[in-house]
Amino acid sequence: MSNIYKALSIAGTDPTGGAGIHADLKTFQEQRVYGMAVITSVVAQNTLGVKSFEEVSIENISEQIDCVFEGIIPDAVKTGMLASQSIIELIANKLKKNEVKLYVMDPVMVAKSGHHLLHEEAISSLKALLIPLATIITPNIPEAEVIIGKNIHTINDMRNAAKEIVEVYGAKAAVIKGGHMQGEARDILYYNGEIKEFSSARYNTVNTHGTGCTFSAVITAELAKNNSIEDSVKTGKEFISQAIQKTLNLGKGQGPTNHFAYNEKNKGY
Ligand SMILES: Nc1ncnc2c1ncn2[C@@H]1O[C@H](COP(=O)(O)OP(=O)(O)OP(=O)(O)O)[C@@H](O)[C@H]1O
Numbered sequence: 001m002s003n004i005y006k007a008l009s010i011a012g013t014d015p016t017g018g019a020g021i022h023a024d025l026k027t028f029q030e031q032r033v034y035g036m037a038v039i040t041s042v043v044a045q046n047t048l049g050v051k052s053f054e055e056v057s058i059e060n061i062s063e064q065i066d067c068v069f070e071g072i073i074p075d076a077v078k079t080g081m082l083a084s085q086s087i088i089e090l091i092a093n094k095l096k097k098n099e100v101k102l103y104v105m106d107p108v109m110v111a112k113s114g115h116h117l118l119h120e121e122a123i124s125s126l127k128a129l130l131i132p133l134a135t136i137i138t139p140n141i142p143e144a145e146v147i148i149g150k151n152i153h154t155i156n157d158m159r160n161a162a163k164e165i166v167e168v169y170g171a172k173a174a175v176i177k178g179g180h181m182q183g184e185a186r187d188i189l190y191y192n193g194e195i196k197e198f199s200s201a202r203y204n205t206v207n208t209h210g211t212g213c214t215f216s217a218v219i220t221a222e223l224a225k226n227n228s229i230e231d232s233v234k235t236g237k238e239f240i241s242q243a244i245q246k247t248l249n250l251g252k253g254q255g256p257t258n259h260f261a262y263n264e265k266n267k268g269y
């Protein structure tokens with residue numbers, strides 16, 4: 001048996017399996033990484049939208065994290081939906097205390113259906129406490145706009161935003177996802193003083209629920225396996241493009257992506 005690499009996702013749930021923790025665990029498994037999960041918030045949602053959510057208590061989240069680090073040390077950690085300022089403060093402390101070296105931050109703020117998954121007053125702690133710890137942050141365009149406090153209209157705006165999030169806010173790398181733009185789906189990575197672009201065709205589908213969760217979970221799995229930041233983003237982009245293109249057509253609204261597609265194409269199963 002080859003080496004076992006381990007990844008931890010700290011995020012909210014999606015009972016229909018398209019986003020959040022559920023999408024992350026499926027993605028880790030597809031990328032042959034042992035998946036672990038700490039739940040911050042239990043969300044009632046499906047392809048039609050978010051109905052409600054309940055935050056898990058700080059004490060319980062704290063113990064969940066301690067249980068993971070007491071037993072099985074993850075090679076990489078990602079965070080998704082964190083819901084509140086006190087959860088963010090807790091996670092920042094735990095990442096530091098456990099000396100997490102590879103941390104992927106998906107700054108989840110609003111679901112595609114428009115429901116807020118992060119309280120407004122938590123944004124300043126997300127910026128001050130978590131971004132400086134991130135190996136890579138993966139905002140979509142609205143999230144990047146909130147972080148830098150400026151509108152993003154063009155590819156050049158995306159490049160400047162990625163650079164600013166690294167140079168001013170302190171992430172090691174930033175990839176701004178172009179899912180919310182028109183035309184080609186272009187993602188912009190800024191790392192080590194350089195801009196790199198990752199593009200695919202834009203697929204005409206409503207089934208894009210959880211694209212951001214899945215993309216950042218691939219990056220986490222690839223980093224856990226000791227791949228470079230650039231190679232991890234490249235694999236993330238290939239995985240998510242296949243997952244969107246080969247749609248499963250599930251649900252009555254914005255359906256989930258196809259987590260099988262990347263391996264079906266590349267490994268024939
Ligand atoms: N219609 C599409 N066709 C091709 N690629 C897409 C499409 N929509 C999104 N992508 C790609 O999917 C990835 C996720 O981007 P997106 O901006 O949709 O994330 P997100 O808004 O955080 O997703 P979510 O909030 O649903 O998890 C990016 O690589 C983006 O370029």
Ligand SMILES: Cc1ncc(CO)c(N)n1
Nearest residue numbers: 012013019020081111210
């Ligand atoms: C739990 C969760 N995290 C993230 C998203 C963003 O798509 C979502 N819909 N649900």
